[in-house]
Amino acid sequence: MAVLVGIDEAGFGPILGPLVVSSTVFSVPRNHLESDLWQLLKKSVGTSHKRLAGRLLVTDSKKAYSRKKGIKQLQRTVLSALNCLNEKPATLTDLISVLCSDCTNRLSSYPWYQAMEDCDLSANKADIEIASQVLANDLNSNDISLLGIKSRCLDVAHYNQMVSVVKNKATVLFTAATNLIKSAWDNFETDDLQVIIDRQGGRVHYRKILQRSFEDMELKILKETPAASSYQLNAGGRQMRLHFVVGADRRFFPVSLASMVSKYLRELLVYNINRYFAAHCAGLKPTAGYWKDGLRFIEDLKKNIPHIQYDANQLIRTR
Numbered sequence: 001m002a003v004l005v006g007i008d009e010a011g012f013g014p015i016l017g018p019l020v021v022s023s024t025v026f027s028v029p030r031n032h033l034e035s036d037l038w039q040l041l042k043k044s045v046g047t048s049h050k051r052l053a054g055r056l057l058v059t060d061s062k063k064a065y066s067r068k069k070g071i072k073q074l075q076r077t078v079l080s081a082l083n084c085l086n087e088k089p090a091t092l093t094d095l096i097s098v099l100c101s102d103c104t105n106r107l108s109s110y111p112w113y114q115a116m117e118d119c120d121l122s123a124n125k126a127d128i129e130i131a132s133q134v135l136a137n138d139l140n141s142n143d144i145s146l147l148g149i150k151s152r153c154l155d156v157a158h159y160n161q162m163v164s165v166v167k168n169k170a171t172v173l174f175t176a177a178t179n180l181i182k183s184a185w186d187n188f189e190t191d192d193l194q195v196i197i198d199r200q201g202g203r204v205h206y207r208k209i210l211q212r213s214f215e216d217m218e219l220k221i222l223k224e225t226p227a228a229s230s231y232q233l234n235a236g237g238r239q240m241r242l243h244f245v246v247g248a249d250r251r252f253f254p255v256s257l258a259s260m261v262s263k264y265l266r267e268l269l270v271y272n273i274n275r276y277f278a279a280h281c282a283g284l285k286p287t288a289g290y291w292k293d294g295l296r297f298i299e300d301l302k303k304n305i306p307h308i309q310y311d312a313n314q315l316i317r318t319r
């Protein structure tokens with residue numbers, strides 16, 4: 001058996017709200033490493049909103065979510081997958097504890113995250129239980145196991161601190177992804193660990209940055225092309241292969257699921273930002289945090305509720 005890890009982020013571009021990077025980890029027979037997992041798991045998952053017929057939607061989060069569609073499908077898929085791991089978060093506080101407990105103390109200092117316990121996630125427990133069981137049965141029938149789901153939630157103040165140190169937001173993102181890779185290496189004993197990461201930006205060459213991150217491991221370049229860059233790292237008789245692939249969030253099942261986890265957690269946290277400020281100004285237009293609209297939101301705060309004081313370092317990212 002091999003261990004297959006998918007990693008993707010949500011919130012790399014915005015000016016408001018956290019950057020969330022997530023990983024999903026599966027045990028997969030070696031002969032299925034290059035198989036279409038959607039096809040293998042077609043009884044329980046689908047890639048389109050149409051004709052799901054009770055199955056879970058697993059796709060690039062940009063297709064799973066829109067303001068019009070809301071977070072319903074994100075929530076159903078993420079909570080059903082977590083249920084397969086016997087994790088049943090009922091509130092946003094619970095979800096953060098499951099996915100990224102390291103950030104709990106940091107979030108507690110933000111005024112807009114004080115009411116996370118009131119953010120109820122248990123809208124349709126019966127449906128999630130059924131969908132989760134169907135997924136679990138489908139995984140089991142194909143000798144596949146879901147081993148873990150984890151996130152690295154970089155709240156704005158923490159993100160700003162990291163950027164001030166490394167002077168590059170792409171390096172901040174890579175550091176978070178590296179943390180998830182190291183976690184998989186440390187926690188899942190296998191001599192065949194395969195990690196697929198959705199490539200950000202136009203970087204093709206990763207040798208130097210990987211050598212800095214994994215300085216005790218022997219590194220071999222397998223390929224470096226505009227479409228994908230692959231590397232093999234060895235240490236202690238074990239090996240790991242890392243694949244940075246353009247469009248991985250729509251091409252590889254574990255990466256799509258990681259994309260949805262990241263988007264779901266980020267959207268819930270951004271919802272709490274909007275809820276906090278809307279409580280002080282009923283007509284305030286909510287924001288998704290992206291650059292242009294984020295700047296509009298900041299100006300609306302200055303114009304409509306100038307008396308509400310907040311720490312800009314907790315709300316606005318440095319570039």
